[in-house]
Structure formats: C-alpha cells, structure tokens
Amino acid sequence: MGGVAQQIEVAPVEVERPVGDEVHEPDLPWIVIVWNDPINLMSYVTWVFQKLFGYPRAKAERLMMDVHTKGRAVVSSGSMEKAEADVARLHAHGLWATMQKDT
Amino acid sequence: MAADEELPFRPDGDRFAISLPTEAREAMRQLAGQYRTLLREQDPTSDPGVARLFPPARDDDPLANLEFENATHAPLVAERLKNVSIVERTADDESITQDDLLAWMAVANDLRLVLGTRLEVTEESTARDFAADPERRETFPMYQFLSALVGTIVEALPEPVG
Numbered sequence: 028m029g030g031v032a033q034q035i036e037v038a039p040v041e042v043e044r045p046v047g048d049e050v051h052e053p054d055l056p057w058i059v060i061v062w063n064d065p066i067n068l069m070s071y072v073t074w075v076f077q078k079l080f081g082y083p084r085a086k087a088e089r090l091m092m093d094v095h096t097k098g099r100a101v102v103s104s105g106s107m108e109k110a111e112a113d114v115a116r117l118h119a120h121g122l123w124a125t126m127q128k129d130t
Numbered sequence: 131m132a133a134d135e136e137l138p139f140r141p142d143g144d145r146f147a148i149s150l151p152t153e154a155r156e157a158m159r160q161l162a163g164q165y166r167t168l169l170r171e172q173d174p175t176s177d178p179g180v181a182r183l184f185p186p187a188r189d190d191d192p193l194a195n196l197e198f199e200n201a202t203h204a205p206l207v208a209e210r211l212k213n214v215s216i217v218e219r220t221a222d223d224e225s226i227t228q229d230d231l232l233a234w235m236a237v238a239n240d241l242r243l244v245l246g247t248r249l250e251v252t253e254e255s256t257a258r259d260f261a262a263d264p265e266r267r268e269t270f271p272m273y274q275f276l277s278a279l280v281g282t283i284v285e286a287l288p289e290p291v292g
Contacts, residue, residue, distance in 0.1 A: 035257045057183065065246070065251055065252045065253045065255075066242055066243055066246035066247070066251060067239070067242075067243075068281055070281055070282050070284045070285070071235075071239065071280055071281070072283060074284050074287065074290065077289070077290035081290070081291065084289065093219060111187070111198060111201075111249070112197070113133075113186045115187075115198075115202045115206070116204065118184065118185060118187070118202070119206055119236075120236070120239070121236075121240060121242075121243050122185070123185050123188065123231040124185070124187070125185070125187055125188065125189055126187055126188060127188070127190055
C-alpha cells in the first residue's frame, strides 16, 4: 500500500473524526464515496442508504442530496474490510461507489 | 392521484399485491431474459452497460481494484442471475413476497443502468432527445417503464429500519 494519490476532494459532511487528534498512518480509516449518476432515482438512492447503513431517513436524504448536488458524498467509513463490504453492497444495488484511505 | 387499488405494487399483509397489465408483465419477463443473456455473454470490458453494473472500487490503485473485482465479480453476477430467475418465476403472480419484490426492484434498476448508459441519458432526458434514432426511440420508453417500476416499488416497500 502507500503512494495513494489523493485526487478527490472529499465531501466533508458525514466524516466523523476527532478534531485536532494526531492520526497515525496505520489507523487511517477508509472512506466509501458514492458518486452522482443521471440514472438512479433519488427515492431509490435514499432507500439504499437507509437499507444498507441503517441511517434514519433524514440522514439518508441528506447524503442523497449531497451526492445529487455536490457530485459525491462520503457514506460510510471504517476498516478496509468494512469499506470493501460496503462498496460491494452498494455496487450490488447499482450505485457508483468507490473507496479510498481517508487523509 | 390514482386510487390505492390501482397502484402496481402495494403491501398486502406480509406480501405484496401486483396489479400490472399482462403486457407489462410480459415486457418485464422478456427484459429479464435479455438481461440474463447480457450477463452471461458480456463483461465490463465488452459492453459499457455491463461496465456500469460493475464499477471500479479503487480508481486510485489498479492492483487493489483487480483484487476487489476478483473477489466480488462472480458472486455479484450470481446474485443478479438469481434475481432474474425470481422475476421470471413470479412475472404472472398476483401476490409476491418482499424478497421477490426486492428482486423485481434489483432487476428493474440494473436494466435501467444498462439502458440508461446505452442511451447516455441525462437527468433532463425526454423522448424528444431520442426521436431521430430508431433504436434509441424504442429503448427510451422501456427505460421510462423501468423507472416507473422502481419508483413505485420504493414507495410500496416499508421504511427500512434505521
């Protein structure tokens, strides 16, 4: 691993991390990003976020609107294994999801 | 607004009632069969619509992305084929389980991704955009039909537990 190019500006809304904490490289969590597409219905995307992550409707709608208006949103974070599993489930539901190391 | 009885999918106890016209059921069955052929005969490198169903997980790391694909591609194809079989099996049913309805939603949405990618739809696309091209002119109504199916299924499903 390493040498990961950070080409993506991460949407800030849903990333939860302590402010001012020194984060060491091995502990960096992975983030899962959903990208906007012109096909998936807004109601469907909201439903998928509720279903897969157990988010309340308001949070799922906020994330969906972030995807829709900003082009992307961070929808989950955690270990590499969790991020991989989340991306796989999002792909199974037809959403355009990628994962990367948080910085 | 349509009366409740006219909704194509509606909760009925722990099941869901389907009231779709015969032509819509036949269209869904045929589309599902075509989708199976597509999944079996094409892959993300040979068909842009199929590529949309299997997006890269790691656009920053080709090797890691390949590992992800190796681990997830076959199970995801199997899951999608299973959904196709459920739709074909239940296409004429008056009443289906929630799991069956989720398979209908998955197949309809997968097909929207394939057709929408081929059509290069935007959020503003209308039938007029495809009027000049005979093939696209015929595809767009199918895309709209599938959009309506997905939308009404989302409405019929209970709110996922948060």
